[in-house]
Amino acid sequence: MAVTIKDIAEIAQVSHTTVSRALRNHPAIAKETAARIQKIADELGYVPNTVARGLKTRSSRVLGVIVRRIDDPFFGEVVDGIEEALQAEGYSLFLAASHRDPEREKGIIRAMSEHRVDGVIICSTQIGVEQVAQLQKFGVPAVLVNNQARETLTSSVFHDDEHGSYEMTRYLIGLGHTRIGYLGNANAGKTNEDRLRGYQRALAEAGLPVEEAFIKAGPNGLAEGGALAMQDCLQLAQRPSALLCYNDMMAIGAIQTLQTAGFRVPEDCSIAGFDNISLSAYVTPPLTTFHQPKKEIGREAAQMMLRRLQAQEKNAAPEIKLLRGKLIARASTARVSNSN
Amino acid sequence: MAVTIKDIAEIAQVSHTTVSRALRNHPAIAKETAARIQKIADELGYVPNTVARGLKTRSSRVLGVIVRRIDDPFFGEVVDGIEEALQAEGYSLFLAASHRDPEREKGIIRAMSEHRVDGVIICSTQIGVEQVAQLQKFGVPAVLVNNQARETLTSSVFHDDEHGSYEMTRYLIGLGHTRIGYLGNANAGKTNEDRLRGYQRALAEAGLPVEEAFIKAGPNGLAEGGALAMQDCLQLAQRPSALLCYNDMMAIGAIQTLQTAGFRVPEDCSIAGFDNISLSAYVTPPLTTFHQPKKEIGREAAQMMLRRLQAQEKNAAPEIKLLRGKLIARASTARVSNSN
DNA sequence: TTGTACGCGTTATCAA
């Protein structure tokens, strides 16, 4: 049976109230009393019961984090950043995977509410809106990361996707490409739109036409989705000489499809990814991509949540933070060749 | 303020005891009373407080999971399996990353003890032994996954690494290779030893000599470690025609080094990885590797823990489970060629 | 079938 402050109180011949105070450095406790109690606590191997404390203080010092999958190459790093920031502040982390299943999401929100988490960080869900409402009804603050919904009614952290694809498109233009395509993800919402917009803006600014035929979309953001979109692309009579992909996995799928069809990357077609997942440096050819500062995004989300918890005013205006990444040039893109 | 069973009791004109029972389908409650109370609870949006419940029942229905890094390609999948099994049983999951820092590990163990988790699953640490002792002192059961320590004093789940590398080596022998090397990881303990042993056993059984010169080791299990070990290998006058690597990341590093040095994989040298991390299918050439059933390992660890929690006898003998994976043949290995 | 009274381990209020 675990040691409690009452056990310590008995040995120290004081009240358990005094023990409670001594262990938390309450100012109104004599130094020597505190030291004596502290010593006894150490000897007994006392470990405070945060469950009981939470019941009284109405704060658990636990934050919930919801992701789609735990082994997601993107959000894995984000969660790493979250965890780092929370651990530094003495918070613990409940992690749960929704697997894009609304029922499961509900169950998770429910479980987290029952455990009285102090807040929830939701990483990229479509249906975040509804869940956030559920949480708000219960007074649990939420912070969203790269949320797909169009409206933004809660504190959120986003990567500046439009800026990213704008920069990437300019880079490809700088390499002499004029026929540049975009391989999107039909299953993503806001993110895909933002990336498409940045691409279009860069083309327009450079005086290049936005060819509708060069804008394709795969059914998902996996290698498979990239492969399908690429197959679509190969049907074109006049093909683009460079392609900007929704993300790295799609770029990898696109490259495989190209190579299988007998094309060389980047000689016959330049391919650019997005996100800079760690895998992207190890494929052949290594992927040119746009680095999202994933750990930083996670840290920022965690800190935003902690700030919210500090602020007493419950209904502060939602805070929105936009972070920018940087372009990483590798070998999957090259200057346009004559044959192109 | 959250709704409590007392609020419900007042409205339903019963005692909070009755509410408590009604909400948990206690047999000794009249059906209609239960239904009435349930309805009120729903209308009020009652969410039980598991913190208070845990204080009374001395069980939190929360399990702790410790990994080195959250975005680890291997343990990410293991945790996915753990989470799936726990979610199904209504358990929640505390996740923390140790980053191989003993101080941090201590802090994590401490935090988990304070939160009164029902058990802890530790994924691959060197110093697990000490932490397990700390937990046991506190009566918190632990389950280890692919633990690196040699002694096994707690319930553990392992992948049968010796079997894996034995199978892989036999596969290479079957392709006609006779000069087969092993690129190990000097930083791993038991796992590296087991894989080395399987390799040696397969060679011995086939009547092939175990050349000490063909056994190299990198300083870590990353691409960098594989690259360094490979550089070492390239110095040899007589080189192996096939290499078994400690894991996939080292194999990738080895391949890059070979390719940079002007060798072709698999024509000039076959390379085999281990683990089958998702990345391994996307590199060029796609990696022949040994698949560890990562999700299954996670599920098994979770279920083992749940069984332990069910069993009332605290000091049951530690349970040990060995899971086997399967060989995945891809394009990084080939039949030995004449020039070799 | 339902209710009373108490305890889980901690913090907070008030009084000494």
Added chain:
DNA sequence: TTGATAACGCGTACAA
């Protein structure tokens, strides 16, 4: 500077 007492929300032995 310290202590007695109540409270947090829930579960349960015992009584009715």
